[in-house]
Amino acid sequence: MTGVAGATVAVAATAATTAAGTTTTAAATAATTAAGTTTTTAATAAAAATAATNATNATNLHFGGVVFPGSNCEQDVVYALRFLGHEVSYVWHQDTDLAAYDAVVLPGGFSYGDYLRCGAVARFSPVMDAVSAYAHAGRPVIGICNGFQILTEAHLLPGALLRNFGLKFICESVPLRVEQSVCKWLDLAQGTVLRVPINHNEGNYFCDEATHERLEKNGQIVVRYCNPDGTRDAGGSAPNGAFDDIAGICNERGNVFGLMPHPERVCDGLAGPHATDGVPFFKVIASYVEEVRGA
Amino acid sequence: MSNPNESTPNGSPSSSPAASSPVPSNPVPSNSTAGNSPSINSAAIPAPVADVVETLDAAAAPEIAVQLGLNLEEYENVVATQGRVPTLTELYIYSLMWSEHCSYKHSKKQLRRFSSEGEHVLQGPGENAGVISVGDGWAVAFKMESHNHPSAIEPFEGAATGVGGIIRDIFTMGARPIASLDSLRFGTLDKPRQRYLFDGAVAGIGAYGNCLGVPTIGGEVYFEEAYEGNCLINAMAIGLMREENLTRAVGSGPGNLVVLIGSSTGRDGIGGASVLASQEFDEAAENKRPAVQVGDPFEEKLLIEVCLELLKRGLFVALGDLGAAGLTSSASEMASRGGVGIDIDVRKVPQREDAMQAFEIMVSESQERMLAVVRPDDLSEVKEACERWGVAWAAIGTITDTGRFVVRDSELPAGSDIVADMPAEMLAESAPEYDPFMKRPAYLDEAQGFDLTTLKHPHGVEELNAAFLSVLASPNIASKAWIWRQYDHQVMNNTVVLPGSDAAVLRIGDTGRGEMSTRGIAASTDCNGRYCYLDPYTGAQIALAESARNLACTGAEPAAITDCLNFGNPEKPEVFWTFSEAVRGLADACKFYDIPVISGNVSFYNESFGHAIYPTPVVGIVGLVEDISCVATAAFKQAGDTIILVGETDDELGGSEYLKVVHGLVAGCPPALDLELEGDIQRVVRTAVRQRLVASAHDCSEGGIAVALAESCIAGGIGATVALDDNLPSASSLFSETQSRILVSVTDANVTAFLTLLAEAEVPYSVIGEVGGALLEIEDKLTVSLKDIAHLYNTTLEHQVLTH
Structure with a gap:
């Protein structure tokens, strides 16, 4: 599990070939209309076009994907990032050197089984000291699901993830509203609605009033659960009972981002009408990396 | 195990003459089940x-x-x-x-009826799981196994370890587990203990599979009094490997x-x-x-x-x-x-x-x-x-x-x-091998002979609406989203068709290594225990037919099955007769379609206080999808699409959900099954899906065409206007569970091509209506609002579990 990505080029090349002759506009339109048809070809083509664009135009990054014992979404996120044209290496939980990576991903899953509070054991893994130092240096870190839980346990993000309201595991695609934030990972107009799957038993975000005020004031709330039209119910729109419908937050500098939904599951256009809604979550971080490098 | x-013993099919000749249905009784245990040849012992x-x-x-x-x-x-x-x-x-x-001392002899030969088979029975080739050097291992008795005592751990056990069987073969499915049976949910068992088993399956990161992509559940003292938890797992990594x-x-x-x-x-x-x-x-x-x-x-x-x-x-x-x-x-x-x-x-x-x-x-x-x-x-x-x-x-x-x-x-x-x-x-005495159960004559014409069936739109709503709100029919929402069904990034349609479809590929293909597999588990109770031979055949039909609706071709045969005490002659008949039915149907049985499990002694469960031979099927960009789902897609019923409806209310829900009866004969017609209908729909001719395809089975239409409407969020000219009494027209029917919708541009395909295949069909509107309207029979039925369909199960 410590090999370096060898498939990056091949995947991107395949994507480019598949997309040959498809203009971006047509592909985007196809992705929209594919919502209602029996086939997913159009959506796949659109995703391939996205990947091709990323592979040729965007800066390709080298991601480090941390693997804790019990992580189970690391392959998914590695696949998605490679599909989008990036290079990814697995980082074993006992590794301590992250210098080689442009950005670090803490994937979803059940680190150490999560029999204790989620992420409570993982935060003591040797790699987490390195992640802390990396984050404090202003370099980009994203924690997805279990990764978000680990980031809060490690105090790299404020608050905590409680058991879902209703006490049941929830796996479903949910609408997310993009908020005005300082997050370096996402750059979409406030109010944009994306559909991304959630998949957790402990995704009920909670923080105290003072922290919440700070989050609001600093623009640290990145995405909120919402209704399909982007509105929010007075009684809350979060399927898991999250405080203030919070689905994802970042730190004050915006370089550390944690979210419960799984954008890596909707990057390659495989299934359903919103099968590429996860792409924006991994798109703009390249420009920030350039910025950090420049500084 | x-x-x-x-x-x-070594898994190759027996060639003894006894293996192919049907066992007489009423053999000479021996006074003990231990009729012919092996004599010990001490010279052969090291x-x-x-x-x-x-x-x-x-x-x-x-x-x-x-x-x-x-x-x-x-x-x-x-x-x-x-x-x-x-x-x-x-x-x-x-x-x-x-x-x-x-x-398997009571079942071994019967199980020799199954054939495990087939063009795709790399490993038949005798190992931890069966393995088939799925093309491009990929192979798929799968098996289903019961964990009934532990779950009836401690549902969470019983179900969880059932999943754990079957998944070990899969990676033992060298395959990475890529999916699991679960076939569940409980008593009715008005009983607190049944809600405890159901809730606990679902939580246990979820907890184990979610933590492992193996998606739970499908399954089925029924609630029947017969399972009250003995719930069934059958877990099926599927794994993927390169052929060269097959291990024994x-x-x-x-x-x-x-x-x-x-x-x-x-x-x-x-x-x-x-x-x-x-x-x-x-x-x-x-x-x-x-x-x-x-x-x-x-x-x-x-x-x-x-x-x-x-x-x-x-x-x-x-x-x-x-x-x-x-x-x-x-x-x-x-x-x-x-x-x-x-x-x-x-x-x-x-x-x-x-x-x-x-x-x-x-x-x-x-x-x-x-x-x-x-x-x-x-x-x-x-x-x-x-x-x-x-x-x-x-x-x-x-x-x-x-x-x-x-x-x-x-x-x-x-x-x-x-x-x-x-x-x-x-x-x-x-181990000893027994040939238990069997006897046709006494209940069958009365149950099958029940005269359904003596019942007062609902008449007119108002009565039929009410009957329809009660069938739709049966937990056996209503949406199972409450269950699969608790299962991670997407991890591994390969789920193409999510739970809730006829069969789940997975992309074949290894996301971790970026080795993806455009091929896929489809999987489904099926068995209507009520049919098997009323006629185990036909019921078992229908289990196979329905599982294969579910695959056809997605565009997949059946490759092989596993089975989990759940029965009562085999030492009781009437129970053993139902087992023998079910195996005979399933084996005959598998041979007819040339579908090998590559693995499986028998669970006997599913009885409590002397009452056996319904005979429940669950079929777990895996099929091949040539191009994952070309699959169909049950959901109606857009207004104006033409709705076509492939197959035709007969007056077959025996064993139906309608009969159970509206009349409180489990009686009559289950629907007949014509294996040849069934095969033709599956073939033509599969072809049409692969040629991208259909907008949706949905198996029409339990709850009849009324339920099938409602499900396609609810899944698509759009209504339909339909007229049924089948010359049947209204209740039969709506609720008859005649086999070999698939409900299809087709966009205008494809109607001619699709109808031509049907005509060439010489299968019966009728154009019955059009997608659109906010109502489900069946001329002279049914008018309901889509919003109302969607709410009823989507909330019934949760309501029954949580708020009883």
Whole structure:
């Protein structure tokens, strides 16, 4: 599990070939209309076009994907990032050197089984000291699901993830509203609605009033659960009972981002009408990396 | 456990004449079920390794044997095989290996009807799971197994360890587990205990699969009074591998080491196979709780990773999992398959409890353990990988050339440390084989003969609306989203068609290595126990037909099936008749369609207080999708699409959900099944899906066409206007469960091409209406608002579980 990505080029090349002759506009339109048809070809083509664009135009990054014992979404996120044209290496939980990576991903899953509070054991893994130092240096870190839980346990993000309201595991695609934030990972107009799957038993975000005020004031709330039209119910729109419908937050500098939904599951256009809604979550971080490098 | 529907001990189909001729339905009764146990040919038994010190007292031993679940005749066979009175450890081992659960002693003969031959088959029954080739060098391993009895006592752990066990069977073959499905049966949800069992089992399945990161992509559930005392938890797992990585649990190479990997061994699950799985339930069931194992999915996740890594590096000569009967069955089967002996020291087994006796260590069913055969030179590399993953390991013995299964206890003085010394092959493969007496059940005449015309059926739109709503709100019909929302059904990034449609579809590929393909597999589990109760032969055939029809609706071609045959006490002639008929029906249908049975499981003794469950032969099917960009779902897609019923409706209300819900009856004959017509209809719809001619395709079965239409409307969020000109009474027209029907919608541009295809295939069909609007309207019969029925359909199950 410590090999370096060898498939990056091949995947991107395949994507480019598949997309040959498809203009971006047509592909985007196809992705929209594919919502209602029996086939997913159009959506796949659109995703391939996205990947091709990323592979040729965007800066390709080298991601480090941390693997804790019990992580189970690391392959998914590695696949998605490679599909989008990036290079990814697995980082074993006992590794301590992250210098080689442009950005670090803490994937979803059940680190150490999560029999204790989620992420409570993982935060003591040797790699987490390195992640802390990396984050404090202003370099980009994203924690997805279990990764978000680990980031809060490690105090790299404020608050905590409680058991879902209703006490049941929830796996479903949910609408997310993009908020005005300082997050370096996402750059979409406030109010944009994306559909991304959630998949957790402990995704009920909670923080105290003072922290919440700070989050609001600093623009640290990145995405909120919402209704399909982007509105929010007075009684809350979060399927898991999250405080203030919070689905994802970042730190004050915006370089550390944690979210419960799984954008890596909707990057390659495989299934359903919103099968590429996860792409924006991994798109703009390249420009920030350039910025950090420049500084 | 690794005793699927095997035909002969080594898994190849028997060629004896008896295998192909149907067993007479009413054979000459023998006065005992133990009609023809094998005679012991002592010349064939390898000689013992050494004298054992402490055998049981010859006078007391038979009584102990009976307590452990053997009958006296079987005990005599043990003595004959051993050539002496057995030791306590030996007796424990025989009682487990010759239990129904491990030996299939009542079912073996019937199971020889199944054929495991087929163009895709790489591994048939006889291994931990069957394996088929799915093209481009990829192979798929799959199997279904029951965990009924543990779950009826402790639903969360029972169901969780059921999932864990079947997933171990899959990665034992060298395949990465990529999906699981679950077929569940409970009593009705108005009973608090049934809600507890249902809620607990679903939570257990979710907790285990979610933690492992294996998506739970489908399954089925029914709620019937017949399952009240004995719920069914059948778990199916599917794994993916490159063909060259196929591994078998065949021990070989005398001198090689036997290495136990994974959890330490405790007293949990002692006697699970014999005490729980091979007896009926009674008042003492609660006392059996200690025989239920406790699962640790985190340990299993690590085991998957370390075992797949070591298999790929070629460091395992053989690999097997420890399931029912623990170390005993795993080690003896491995030795037996390889024609070698095994010599184990129980004191080298890592133990989590103090003062465990040799027999306890040998029969413990502690979960998350694997047994590997490793060349001595490779041990250091195995050790390194295990330590890197934080998985415990221990070399507990060696492969020998004696053909004997030898168990030592090194705490005993040297020279007298052997506590068991048995012929491995006799132990694993020479369990008694019975040919139980069978008798057609008395209830059948009355149930089948019920005159449905004497019923007062609803008439007019108002009455029919009410009947429809009560059928739609039956938990057997209503949406199962409450269940699969609790399962991670997307992890691994390969789920193309999510749960809730006819069959789930997965992309074939290894996301971790970026090796993706455009091919896919589809999977479904099916069985209507009520049909099987009313006619086990036809009911079992319908189980296969419906599973294959579900695949056809997605565009997939059936490749092979696994099965889980759940029945009552086989020693009761009427129960055994239903078993025999169901196997005959399923085997006939499989042969007709040329679909091999590559693995499976039999679960008997599903009875409580003398009442057997419905005969429930569950079929788990896997099919091939040539192009995942070209699959169909059940949801109507857009206004204006034409709705076509492929097939035609007959007046067949027997065994229907309508009859149960509206009239409180389980009676009549189940729908007839014409295998040829069924095949034609599946073929034409599959072809149409692959040619992208259909916008949606949905199996029309339980609840009739009214429910099928409602489901396509609800899934698509759009209504439909339909007229049914079938000249049937209204209730039959709406609710008849005639087989071989598929509800299809087609966009304008494709109508002509699709109708031409149907005409060429010479299958019956009718154009029945159009997609659109906010109502589901069936002319002169039904008018309901889409919003109302969607709410009812989507909330019924949760409402019944949580707010009763």
